[in-house]
Amino acid sequence: MIITCPKCARKHKVNPEALKPFSDAGKTNIMASCKSCKFKFPVALSSLLTSEEEPIEMNRRAGSVARKICITLSKGGVGKTTTSVNLGAGLALAGYKVLLVDTDTQGQSSYILGKRPGAGLTELLTKELTISDCLIEARKNLWLLSGGKSLAGVKRIIDKKSFGAEFTLSEALSPLDNQFDFILIDTAPGWDQLIVNVLFYSTEVLVPVALEVMPLHGMSEFIKSLGAIQKYKSEIQLKYIVPTFLDLRIKGPKVLYDQLKKLYPRQLCKPIRYNENLADAPSFGKTIFEFAPGSTASEDYRSLVRRVSRNESALLK
Ligand SMILES: Nc1ncnc2c1ncn2[C@@H]1O[C@H](COP(=O)(O)OP(=O)(O)O)[C@@H](O)[C@H]1O
Numbered sequence: 001m002i003i004t005c006p007k008c009a010r011k012h013k014v015n016p017e018a019l020k021p022f023s024d025a026g027k028t029n030i031m032a033s034c035k036s037c038k039f040k041f042p043v044a045l046s047s048l049l050t051s052e053e054e055p056i057e058m059n060r061r062a063g064s065v066a067r068k069i070c071i072t073l074s075k076g077g078v079g080k081t082t083t084s085v086n087l088g089a090g091l092a093l094a095g096y097k098v099l100l101v102d103t104d105t106q107g108q109s110s111y112i113l114g115k116r117p118g119a120g121l122t123e124l125l126t127k128e129l130t131i132s133d134c135l136i137e138a139r140k141n142l143w144l145l146s147g148g149k150s151l152a153g154v155k156r157i158i159d160k161k162s163f164g165a166e167f168t169l170s171e172a173l174s175p176l177d178n179q180f181d182f183i184l185i186d187t188a189p190g191w192d193q194l195i196v197n198v199l200f201y202s203t204e205v206l207v208p209v210a211l212e213v214m215p216l217h218g219m220s221e222f223i224k225s226l227g228a229i230q231k232y233k234s235e236i237q238l239k240y241i242v243p244t245f246l247d248l249r250i251k252g253p254k255v256l257y258d259q260l261k262k263l264y265p266r267q268l269c270k271p272i273r274y275n276e277n278l279a280d281a282p283s284f285g286k287t288i289f290e291f292a293p294g295s296t297a298s299e300d301y302r303s304l305v306r307r308v309s310r311n312e313s314a315l316l317k
């Protein structure tokens, strides 16, 4: 059941069993209170929608907690960083407030965004600087907590902790919970203490799967590791599987795509096609929307923005 606030137009999903109806002038009403703008208003029960659809999330809702989505797979070169940056940039263009956290020692995110931040995640985790000193606004609505070589030292600090090591990142980032709509976390390939930290912090997982070679092998390995984390953190869910490097001129990728569709029908997203603009854009310090807005890659990432934001009208031309 969905109720729309007459003041701020936000849609809210309501559990019908929790409603306390009252009668007024022959009508049965309920008193509703908007979680976003706190406006209180009566609603006639007969006028309520019964749609099962999720409420549309348009822009930042005051006081709401950010969705924390990590982009991860142990294999390198599958499009993790490309997806983190372009999904983040697309959500920001759609009006959401986004933080991109780069947990890779390669520090590629800042390079792709054409930035050279003086500080980033390392200084935050070592408590050398405050959060506001570590963040940079890379684009309108898009903030960056950059990674880089210095994170290697941080990993050693985490390894030496005698307890609670897996919550190091969660503790450092917790003040940002109410500041953003989306917090996207890009990860390095492999499996180490920092990735375990990312999984303990995130609530949703997005896995890019390159449709070039052996994607299913990497996936099943990763799903086993995720299962190990879920024993301790049940909220974390594999939400999105994004096939990347789709080249329909070759037969192999289509077969792999169909296999993924059978195995993960709920999580599978529309593929990101192979497109050279994605490989060229970083050397210009540009996102795909800036470098080649009319390209198939831009179209594919706009579609991913709609899927992740559950906002069907986001970034429609
Ligand atoms: N759909 C695509 N088409 C063509 N090149 C791509 C595509 N996605 C990513 N790339 C390029 O492939 C390389 C690896 O991608 P990257 O995002 O860095 O992977 P990862 O972060 O998983 O290691 C980069 O040079 C990137 O620009």
Ligand SMILES: [Mg+2]
Pocket (backbone or CB within 6 Å): 080, 081, 082, 104, 108, 187, 188
């Ligand atoms: Mg990367």
